[in-house]
Amino acid sequence: MTATEGRTLRLIVLALVAGGLVLPILAGLWETARAAFGVLPAIGATDWSLEPWHRLFALPGFGTSLTLTLWTGFASTALALALAVGFAAAMYDRFGVKGGARLLTPFLATPHAALAIGLAFLIAPSGWIARLISPWATGWALPPDVATVNDPMGLALILGLLVKEVPFFLLVILAALSQLPVRRHLSAGRALGYGRGVVWIKVILPQLYPLIRLPVYVVLSFALSVVDIAIILGPSNPPVLSVAVTRWFLAADTSLILPASAAALLQSAVVIGGIALWRGAERLCAVLGRIWTRRGGRGVSAEPGLMAAGGAVVVLMGLGALALVSLLIWSLAWRWSFPNALPESWSLKAWMRPGSGWDAALENTLIIGIATTTVSVALAIAWLEGEDRARLPRAGWAEALIYLPLLVPQIAFLYGLQVVFLRAGISGGMIAVIWAQALFVFPYVMIALSDPWRALDPRLLRAAAALGAGPVRRLLAVKLPILLRPIMTAAAIGFAVSVAQYLPTLFMGSGRIATLTTEAVTLSSGSDRRVTGVYAVLQAALPFVAYLTALALPAFLHRHRAGLRGGAV
Amino acid sequence: MRGLDLHSVTIRAADAPLFAPLTLTVPRSTVTTIVGPSGIGKSTLMDFIGGHLARGFTASGSVILDGRDVTRLPAEVRRIGIMFQDAALFPHLSVGDNLAFGLASHVRGRVARRDAIEVALKQAGLAGFAERDPATLSGGQRARVALMRTLLAEPCALLLDEPFSKLDPDLRGDLRRFVFDHIRDRDIPVLMVTHDEADAAAAGGPVIPLGG
CATH class of the missing domain: 1.10.3720.10 (MetI-like)
Structure with a gap:
C-alpha cells in the first residue's frame, strides 16, 4: 500500500x-x-551558418569583455575562498557555528543588487567614504576625478563580489568544519612541531576542500556570469561578457540577437571551461601540496597571513554594513552637497x-x-x-x-x-x-x-x-x-x-x-x-x-x- | 636538569579546580604513570603540558622541560609529542605520508626521508604499508603508526593519553610491549595517564594517583 x-x-x-x-x-x-x-524563425533567420560567430568576434569590445569576465570571475572566487579560509583558520576557536551563521545572515539575505548599489554609494568619488574623510583629510572640496566605481579593471566589481561571496563561503566552511575533528588534528599537528597556520594548510584544508567543492563551483559560475552586480559596479565600456550579451539581446537592432546567442553559448562554455580549469588547478595544488608535506618543513609560519585574511574579512563586512546604511541615508536625504559627512536636510519626499x-x-x-x-x-x-x-x-x-x-x-x-x-x-x-x-x-x-x-x-x-x-x-x-x-x-x-x-x-x-x-x-x-x-x-x-x-x-x-x-x- | 618537571599545576574549569596542585618530576628513560578515575581531568592535564588547553580552562603552575620553562610557549615549539587514544592519523594522507608529516625536517632529500619512513614502518611490523589508506588499518596498527609518527618528530618528552583504552583486551598486551620497548631506549621522559591499573603495572615506572 x-x-x-x-x-x-x-x-x-x-x-x-x-x-x-x-x-x-x-x-x-x-x-x-x-x-x-x-x-x-521569429526574426526570419532559417539557415544554419557560422555567421553569428563571425559577427560576434567582430563586435567592438568583444575580446576585452571576455578577458574582463575571466579576470573578475577567477580573481574574485580565488580571493574570496582564500580570505574565507584564512578567516576561519584565524577565528575558529572564537566563533561557534551558530553564532557565526547568525552574524552572516544579514549579508546572505541582502539581494546582490542592493548591496552593490550601497557599495557604489559608499566608494564612488562622491560617495559616503569620500564625504566622511573630506575635506579635513583629503583637501577635496569637489569629488575627485578617479573611477572608483565602473573602473576599467573591474576592481569595484571584484570588491562587490567579495562582499557577497565571502560570507557565503564562511557559512559553507563553518558547516563543513563541524564535520571534521579540527581540534584534535590541530593538537596532533602542533605536537609534531607545526605552527597553527601550517597545520591549517597541510592538514585541515585538504580535508575541508572536498566538502565545499560544489559550492566553490557554484560561486565560480556565478562570478563568471553575474549580470546585475556587473551592471552596477563593473566596467561600463566594454563591460564584462554577460553584461555585453544582455545589452545585445535587448538592443533595438534585432539582428544582434544571433551573435548575442552565440555569445550566450560562449558564456556557458566559459563557465564549463572555467570549472574544468579550476578542477585542474585543484589537482595541481594537491600534487604540489603532497610533495611539500612530505618534506616535513615546519619553518614557514602562515600566522601573519591568516591574521591579514581575518582583518580583510572584517573590513569587507564593515564595508557591507556601511553600504546598507548608506542606502537608507540617501533615501532620506534632501540637500546633501559634497564634502558634508551627512545631509544638511532630510526628507521623505523620495x-x-x-x-x-x-x-x-x-x-x-x-x-x-x-x-x-x-x-x-x-x-x-x-x-x-x-x-x-x-x-x-x-x-x-x-x-x-x-x-x-x-x-x-x-x-x-x-x-x-x-x-x-x-x-x-x-x-x-x-x-x-x-x-x-x-x-x-x-x-x-x-x-x-x-x-x-x-x-x-x-x-x-x-x-x-x-x-x-x-x-x-x-x-x-x-x-x-x-x-x-x-x-x-x-x-x-x-x-x-x-x-x-x-x-x-x-x-x-x-x-x-x-x-x-x-x-x-x-x-x-x-x-x-x-x-x-x-x-x-x-x-x-x-x-x-x-x-x-x-x-x-x-x-x-x-x-x-x-x-x-x-x-x- | 634534564627531564620533565611540573610545579604546582592546577587547572580550573569555570573556577572549580579539577585536582589539587600537582608537583612532579618525570625522570628520563622511564614511564611515569598518572592514574585516576574518568573525568578527573587527566586528559586536560595532558593538554596543558602539551600546550593544547581548550578555551574555558584556566591553568596555573609551570611546565619545565630540560631546565627550560615552556609553560608560555606555543605547542609547536615545546617539542612534546603526544600519542592520543584514537591515534589521530590524518585521513587525507597515506600511512607513509602521515609518517613523513612527523619525520623531523632536518632529514633532507627524498631518498633519505623515504628510507627513514621505511625503517620506522619495519620497526612497527608494517613494512610495505606506506601507500595504505590509514582508514584500512586495524586499531592496533593505527596506534603503532601514531607512535612512530610521534617518535619520528624527535620529541624531548612524550605524553601518552590513555593510549590503549580503545583496543581489544587481547591486543592491549601486545601494544603495551611494543610502545614501552620503543620508548625505553629513547632517553626521554614519558608521562602516561590511564584509568587502567594494568597499564601502570606494565609501564614499570613510578605511579602517581590523581584525585580520588
Missing part, C-alpha cells in the same frame, strides 16, 4: 521536476544554440513622490516572490516526502539535478527559454516570470530543507505509524509541524532569492514587469541617488522581513513547546 503510494508521489515529483525544471533549461539551451548557429512608482514594483515583487516560494517549497516537500516513502537515499544524479540551475549560467538559456515561452503563448506575463524564477529558487529551498528534514528523529514517525497514522497523517500531523522552523527558514531563503532575481524577470517579463530589482538596477546608472536608494532599501528590507517572519512565526506557534525551540535548523 505504502510502496505504491510512494511510487505515485515520486512519479508526480519526477514529472514536475523534469517538465518544469530540466526541460525548460534544456529547451532554452537548445533554442539559444540554434540561434547561435543562425536559426531563429519615498512619497507619486511618480517614482515604487508601490507597483513592490506589489509585483511580493506577488512573484510569494508565488515562487510557495511553488518551490511545495515541490521540495513533495520530493523529500517521496524519498522518505521510498526509503531511498538521494541518487547522485538527483543531487546534480538540484544544482543544475545554479551551475548553468542564466544568460545561456533564458533568451532561448523566452523563445519557447513565446511559442507556448505565455511570454511576457507573470506566469512566465514566476516559472523562470522558480528554476533558481527551488534549488536553494531544496538545499536548505534537505538536512533538517533528514535529521528528523525517525522514532517519532514509527511511533505515529504504530498508533495507526497513515503516511498522509504522518506528514501533516507530525513532520510538517515539527519541521515548521526549517520549512519557514527555507521559504525565507527562497523568497530572498526570488526578490534578488534580475535577469529572469527582465527577459521573461519582456521588460514589462517591473520589480524592485529591475527598477533598482535600471535606476543605478541614473543620477538621483535618493530614488535609487528608496528602491534598494525596499529590496534589501523584504528578505529581512521574510527572515524575521520565519523566526517569529514558529517561535509564536511553538511558544509552549520547549523541545521545538532552537532545536532543528
Whole structure:
C-alpha cells in the first residue's frame, strides 16, 4: 500500500521536476544554440551558418569583455575562498557555528543588487567614504576625478563580489568544519612541531576542500556570469561578457540577437571551461601540496597571513554594513552637497513622490516572490516526502539535478527559454516570470530543507505509524509541524532569492514587469541617488522581513513547546 | 636538569579546580604513570603540558622541560609529542605520508626521508604499508603508526593519553610491549595517564594517583 503510494508521489515529483525544471533549461539551451548557429524563425533567420560567430568576434569590445569576465570571475572566487579560509583558520576557536551563521545572515539575505548599489554609494568619488574623510583629510572640496566605481579593471566589481561571496563561503566552511575533528588534528599537528597556520594548510584544508567543492563551483559560475552586480559596479565600456550579451539581446537592432546567442553559448562554455580549469588547478595544488608535506618543513609560519585574511574579512563586512546604511541615508536625504559627512536636510519626499512608482514594483515583487516560494517549497516537500516513502537515499544524479540551475549560467538559456515561452503563448506575463524564477529558487529551498528534514528523529514517525497514522497523517500531523522552523527558514531563503532575481524577470517579463530589482538596477546608472536608494532599501528590507517572519512565526506557534525551540535548523 | 618537571599545576574549569596542585618530576628513560578515575581531568592535564588547553580552562603552575620553562610557549615549539587514544592519523594522507608529516625536517632529500619512513614502518611490523589508506588499518596498527609518527618528530618528552583504552583486551598486551620497548631506549621522559591499573603495572615506572 505504502510502496505504491510512494511510487505515485515520486512519479508526480519526477514529472514536475523534469517538465518544469530540466526541460525548460534544456529547451532554452537548445533554442539559444540554434540561434547561435543562425536559426531563429521569429526574426526570419532559417539557415544554419557560422555567421553569428563571425559577427560576434567582430563586435567592438568583444575580446576585452571576455578577458574582463575571466579576470573578475577567477580573481574574485580565488580571493574570496582564500580570505574565507584564512578567516576561519584565524577565528575558529572564537566563533561557534551558530553564532557565526547568525552574524552572516544579514549579508546572505541582502539581494546582490542592493548591496552593490550601497557599495557604489559608499566608494564612488562622491560617495559616503569620500564625504566622511573630506575635506579635513583629503583637501577635496569637489569629488575627485578617479573611477572608483565602473573602473576599467573591474576592481569595484571584484570588491562587490567579495562582499557577497565571502560570507557565503564562511557559512559553507563553518558547516563543513563541524564535520571534521579540527581540534584534535590541530593538537596532533602542533605536537609534531607545526605552527597553527601550517597545520591549517597541510592538514585541515585538504580535508575541508572536498566538502565545499560544489559550492566553490557554484560561486565560480556565478562570478563568471553575474549580470546585475556587473551592471552596477563593473566596467561600463566594454563591460564584462554577460553584461555585453544582455545589452545585445535587448538592443533595438534585432539582428544582434544571433551573435548575442552565440555569445550566450560562449558564456556557458566559459563557465564549463572555467570549472574544468579550476578542477585542474585543484589537482595541481594537491600534487604540489603532497610533495611539500612530505618534506616535513615546519619553518614557514602562515600566522601573519591568516591574521591579514581575518582583518580583510572584517573590513569587507564593515564595508557591507556601511553600504546598507548608506542606502537608507540617501533615501532620506534632501540637500546633501559634497564634502558634508551627512545631509544638511532630510526628507521623505523620495519615498512619497507619486511618480517614482515604487508601490507597483513592490506589489509585483511580493506577488512573484510569494508565488515562487510557495511553488518551490511545495515541490521540495513533495520530493523529500517521496524519498522518505521510498526509503531511498538521494541518487547522485538527483543531487546534480538540484544544482543544475545554479551551475548553468542564466544568460545561456533564458533568451532561448523566452523563445519557447513565446511559442507556448505565455511570454511576457507573470506566469512566465514566476516559472523562470522558480528554476533558481527551488534549488536553494531544496538545499536548505534537505538536512533538517533528514535529521528528523525517525522514532517519532514509527511511533505515529504504530498508533495507526497513515503516511498522509504522518506528514501533516507530525513532520510538517515539527519541521515548521526549517520549512519557514527555507521559504525565507527562497523568497530572498526570488526578490534578488534580475535577469529572469527582465527577459521573461519582456521588460514589462517591473520589480524592485529591475527598477533598482535600471535606476543605478541614473543620477538621483535618493530614488535609487528608496528602491534598494525596499529590496534589501523584504528578505529581512521574510527572515524575521520565519523566526517569529514558529517561535509564536511553538511558544509552549520547549523541545521545538532552537532545536532543528 | 634534564627531564620533565611540573610545579604546582592546577587547572580550573569555570573556577572549580579539577585536582589539587600537582608537583612532579618525570625522570628520563622511564614511564611515569598518572592514574585516576574518568573525568578527573587527566586528559586536560595532558593538554596543558602539551600546550593544547581548550578555551574555558584556566591553568596555573609551570611546565619545565630540560631546565627550560615552556609553560608560555606555543605547542609547536615545546617539542612534546603526544600519542592520543584514537591515534589521530590524518585521513587525507597515506600511512607513509602521515609518517613523513612527523619525520623531523632536518632529514633532507627524498631518498633519505623515504628510507627513514621505511625503517620506522619495519620497526612497527608494517613494512610495505606506506601507500595504505590509514582508514584500512586495524586499531592496533593505527596506534603503532601514531607512535612512530610521534617518535619520528624527535620529541624531548612524550605524553601518552590513555593510549590503549580503545583496543581489544587481547591486543592491549601486545601494544603495551611494543610502545614501552620503543620508548625505553629513547632517553626521554614519558608521562602516561590511564584509568587502567594494568597499564601502570606494565609501564614499570613510578605511579602517581590523581584525585580520588
